[in-house]
Amino acid sequence: MLDDGGLRALREAARLSPDNLPLRRHLAEQLLAKGYLADAEAEFRAALLLAPKDVDVTAGLAEAFVRQSAHGAALAALEPFLASPGYPPRLGIIAAKALLGEGETGKAAYRYYEAISRDASLEDPELAARLAIPVPTPSAAPADPVPPSPPEEEEVERSKHTFADVAGMEAVKESLRVKLLLPLQQPELFAAYGKRAGGGVLLYGPPGAGKTHLARAAAGELGAAFVNVGLADILDMYVGSSERNLHATFDLARRNRPCVLFFDEVDALAARRSDMRQAHARQLVNQFLAELDGVDQNANEGVLVLAATNAPWYIDAAFRRPGRFDQLVFVPPPDxxxxxxxxxxxxxxxxxxxxxxxxxxxxxxxxxxxxxxxxxxxxxxxxxxxxxxxxxxxxxxxxxxxxxxxGAKPTAVREWLATARNYVLHANESGAWDELMPWIKAKW
Structure with a gap:
């Protein structure tokens, strides 16, 4: 029961005019501001039925989820917007809070830094402190930029998950076994055919389908070290530092082989160079290609490089050359x-x-x-x-x-499906997306 007369009047007005989107949105925002979180969530959901792609309504719903510690639900609501370039920075701040609640500090830091770089008014000192990000003060005069020190030695992870913890996706798991795991588990047999233990696989599919969980399970299945690389681990504001971070990450994997090296949201690190306007961004792609090739043919032996993306069509074609991410594995939505x-x-x-x-x-x-x-x-x-x-x-x-x-709605599959269909039907001259064709035809 609401104990605020103004809110009760707003709710009665919304009841009498249920299709009035501005009114419902205003009511939801007022409920959220005054701490009626469950009521705010219900009103945001009702508003979302009227305008499924309304950014403000989605942001409000996600904020209500975060404040109720429903961090997974918040990320699910935000995912369709975060997957698109140029999303509103406010959504990045909310996503950072949700990711922090899920224990994904690196991803949270990336979302926060990316958001305030586009809108400095969104700076949140309290959130920045929890993410261990220094917040600049206006009175501090900028000194000459000093390149950061090399990153400290990172601890590798030992995954407790195996393929038994991954529901469904039997065809995908079998593909990974043959392409990545068996060469390490039966090296003599594969050596007889000249097959080295190691290689790269690109996992692609709609957001939320379990690509990260699958990569972690592959490491657990093998009993190998697992290095989970987020964008915040690589990208740096200083020219040349991103390339050094990338090289250090590959070196860490090589010292801990057998190792599964996993790059999430790899399209941000391996985008098409023809689309880039800045030379240092193209240089990072060149460095990535050089690390995949290694200084010699055995440099990456025992290092299984997995990458995940929702938008494989934006990745530079050079990454699909044999010896790099030449093996594309589609991770479909669960049946x-x-x-x-x-x-x-x-x-x-x-x-x-x-x-x-x-x-x-x-x-x-x-x-x-x-x-x-x-x-x-x-x-x-x-x-x-x-x-x-x-x-x-x-x-x-x-x-x-x-x-x-x-009361829940699918977050991203339909939008992703529409985009994938366009590429499969109209931009598949190379045959790269043939694997998607049967699935697209069955679902469309």
Missing amino acids: TAARAAILRILCRDKPLAEMDFDAVARATEHMVGADLKGVVDRAVEVKLQQSISAGRPIPMSTTDLLAAAK
Whole structure:
């Protein structure tokens, strides 16, 4: 029950005029500003039904999620906008908060830095402090720029996940086994055919389909070191520093072989040089190509280079040359069986009643793993409120998941599908996207 007369009047006006988007948006923003988070979320959702691509409504909904600690749901809501160049900087700040809540400090720092570089008025000293980013003060006179020191030695990760923790995608997992894992697991057999242990694979597909999780599981399957490279680990404002960071990252992988070296959002590091206006950006692409080739043919032996992107058509064609990212692996959105398996994994550590995951999977058509995590998070929040009132844990049921799914919408698959279809049908002279053709025809 709202204890604010002004808000009650606004809500009554919205009830009488349910299709008035400005009114609903204003009501949602006022609710958010005064801390009525659940009510704000409900109003933002209602406004989003009226304008599914409204940036302000999406930003407000994501902010409401973040303030309720539903960080996965916030990222799922923002993903369609973040995947497009030139997205509003405000969304980057909200994404940074959500990523920080998910423990992805490097990605959070990149989103924050990128946002304030385009709109300095969005600087948030408190958030910057949590990200360990120095905030410049206006009174400080800039001294001569001093190149940063070489990055400190980074700890490599040992993944606890294997392919058993990846729901569905059996064809993708089998492809990775043959292309990357088996040469290391059976070196004598592959050496007989002149096949070296190592190589590069580019994972591509719609946002949220599980490319990062798949890469981490590949490392765990092999028992290899895992180095997860974000844009903030490489990109630097000083000319030449980005190239040095990239070289240091490859050296780290080579010293810890066998190692899976994973580049997320690789299109930002390997974009087409013909589209670049600045020479130092092209130089970074050249450095990346040189590192993939190695100083000799055995330089990267035992280093499995995986990269992920939502937009493979923007990557420089030189990366698809044999010996580099010559192997493209499509990571499709999960089908019904895979969605049921993902839901089982997401719910396996929670109090459950008897569950019909297949029914929930059928109700979540076109949703990817990130969307499903948002559905589970929302159901858990509702169940927590009920459990607090009851004073005991109340098991989550199929009905709870179906109710959460009813209010959720797929975030990015449809938009990605439309873009992919254009490339498959109208820009596929090289045959690079032939693997997508059957899937596009089946879904369109």
